[in-house]
Amino acid sequence: MIAYRNLRVALLGAGSVGAQVATLLTEHHDELASRVGAGLDLIGIAVRDVDAPRTAPIDPALFTTDAMGLIESADIVIELMGGIEPARSYILHALNSGADVVTGNKALLAAHGPELQAAAEQVGAQVYYEAAVAGAIPIIRPLRDSLAGDRVKRILGIVNGTTNFILDKMDVEGDTFENALAVATELGYAEADPTADIEGYDAAQKAAILARLAFHTDVPVEAVHREGITQITAAQVAQAQKAGYVVKLLAICERITDPSSGIDGVSARVYPALISRQHPLAAVHGGKNAVFVEAEAAGDLMFYGAGAGGIETASAVLGDVVSAARRHVAGGPGVAETTHANLTILPIDSVSTRYQITLEVSDAPGVLARIASLFSEHGVSVETVQQSIASVESGATRPDALATGTSESSGTATLVIVTHVASERALSRTVADIADQQVVVRVESVLRVEGA
Ligand SMILES: NC(=O)C1=CN([C@@H]2O[C@H](COP(=O)(O)OP(=O)(O)OC[C@H]3O[C@@H](n4cnc5c(N)ncnc54)[C@H](OP(=O)(O)O)[C@@H]3O)[C@@H](O)[C@H]2O)C=CC1
Ligand SMILES: N[C@@H](CC=O)C(=O)O
Numbered sequence: 001m002i003a004y005r006n007l008r009v010a011l012l013g014a015g016s017v018g019a020q021v022a023t024l025l026t027e028h029h030d031e032l033a034s035r036v037g038a039g040l041d042l043i044g045i046a047v048r049d050v051d052a053p054r055t056a057p058i059d060p061a062l063f064t065t066d067a068m069g070l071i072e073s074a075d076i077v078i079e080l081m082g083g084i085e086p087a088r089s090y091i092l093h094a095l096n097s098g099a100d101v102v103t104g105n106k107a108l109l110a111a112h113g114p115e116l117q118a119a120a121e122q123v124g125a126q127v128y129y130e131a132a133v134a135g136a137i138p139i140i141r142p143l144r145d146s147l148a149g150d151r152v153k154r155i156l157g158i159v160n161g162t163t164n165f166i167l168d169k170m171d172v173e174g175d176t177f178e179n180a181l182a183v184a185t186e187l188g189y190a191e192a193d194p195t196a197d198i199e200g201y202d203a204a205q206k207a208a209i210l211a212r213l214a215f216h217t218d219v220p221v222e223a224v225h226r227e228g229i230t231q232i233t234a235a236q237v238a239q240a241q242k243a244g245y246v247v248k249l250l251a252i253c254e255r256i257t258d259p260s261s262g263i264d265g266v267s268a269r270v271y272p273a274l275i276s277r278q279h280p281l282a283a284v285h286g287g288k289n290a291v292f293v294e295a296e297a298a299g300d301l302m303f304y305g306a307g308a309g310g311i312e313t314a315s316a317v318l319g320d321v322v323s324a325a326r327r328h329v330a331g332g333p334g335v336a337e338t339t340h341a342n343l344t345i346l347p348i349d350s351v352s353t354r355y356q357i358t359l360e361v362s363d364a365p366g367v368l369a370r371i372a373s374l375f376s377e378h379g380v381s382v383e384t385v386q387q388s389i390a391s392v393e394s395g396a397t398r399p400d401a402l403a404t405g406t407s408e409s410s411g412t413a414t415l416v417i418v419t420h421v422a423s424e425r426a427l428s429r430t431v432a433d434i435a436d437q438q439v440v441v442r443v444e445s446v447l448r449v450e451g452a
Helices: 016-027 029-036 067-072 087-096 106-123 140-146 161-173 177-186 201-215 234-242 310-330 367-377 424-435
Strands: 007-012 040-046 076-079 100-103 152-158 245-258 263-276 288-295 299-306 352-362 382-390 397-399 412-419 440-450
Touching: 007 016, 007 067, 007 087, 007 310, 016 029, 016 040, 016 310, 029 040, 029 310, 040 067, 067 087, 076 087, 076 310, 087 100, 087 106, 100 106, 100 310, 106 201, 140 201, 152 201, 161 177, 161 234, 161 245, 161 288, 201 245, 201 263, 234 245, 234 352, 234 440, 245 352, 245 440, 299 310, 352 367, 352 424, 367 382, 367 412, 367 424, 412 440, 424 440
Parallel strands: 007 040, 007 076, 076 100, 263 440
Antiparallel strands: 152 245, 152 288, 245 263, 288 299, 352 412, 352 440, 382 397, 382 412
């Protein structure tokens, strides 16, 4: 039975996601009303161009360019415009007018999340943002509520569909980066300008949001270490495959405490890394997303699904709208997000992980011993070494000549070295020293190995 007055919902934006939200709000009106205990009336949609064609049938009378006027009459404001301004000003205006806000705007939250949360707290309102990380996948609520009594140790996330699509295509079909990116763009996965995807900016924004929630500490997006996937080659992906790994762009949020070195804080970082093909994240194919959470009491949890798409993301938005509406009906203040832990945000060289280093070296006696001694000098322990020798005459490769001490070849050899866990600082010093050796033709790649 519906006893509460109908709630007034304003929508800002009717693009890929907004148009689907408008449709679901209208089509599911009665069902939503029975779940909330009040009707949810869409009172208007602010856009730039009221006459632009839409991807879903929407009553034209709902469109307006007067966003501020619309906001002032709403109980709940859904912001799906994207970008920083005017989205930030509209959200602040909505909160100050007494409305709850639902948004999927990761760029805004990563840049101004604390400001928006403080504004909401001050007026007893709430900002909901389930759609901002990994689209349809419920991950914000699990981190904020379900795991609130636990301690998160680490999060490994595939949170950008475009880069996962590209790397997966390179892995499964042996495609090149350039071709895979062209297909991702054609299929609408990548943004018109895919820089935010392939250079890791989009994933870094999501990492900042996840780290803040997981570790109750504000994490500025500028403090997230970021590397994209533009340097990843088909050869690296093939070599990873041979060694039992797959390359993924990972967003990693980690609580690091090491009393021996005095390191104590939070690391948030995005880079392409190798993960074992046995790891659950290795099975995340195409444009899908997944977030793997390691918690102290709960153990390992994985959240998987569509990280983007109009209708899929609209599902997460509608879930937030229902939560906001229920709060209006039940009354009471919003749930304050605690960021009072104030942990130190650690730089990348405080991180320790495993590494795979690929070198082209002279095929001569003593080379392997020299390289091994450099690892040892820097306290980096080697787990495995694989080698193949490129014959000068034929260009063909034969394995293991260095191991047998053969001295007949004057060509080069490829060494693939995987380390045990080492600090980023020790590893980078080791690699710098290796690169200086005369017997080293080039350092082909250094990739982190994650997920152990
Ligand atoms: N697309 C996706 O798969 C996902 C998107 N998100 C996030 O959701 C949000 C919306 O994304 P998406 O739907 O793809 O965006 P679109 O670019 O498709 O749509 C943006 C909409 O906002 C309107 N708009 C933009 N600027 C203004 C303005 N200044 N005043 C009024 N209206 C404005 C546009 O109006 P007009 O149509 O008239 O130009 C358009 O309707 C973004 O924050 C995005 O990061 C999150 C997860 C996944
Ligand atoms: N461009 C993003 C869209 C969702 O956030 C992606 O590829 O994941």
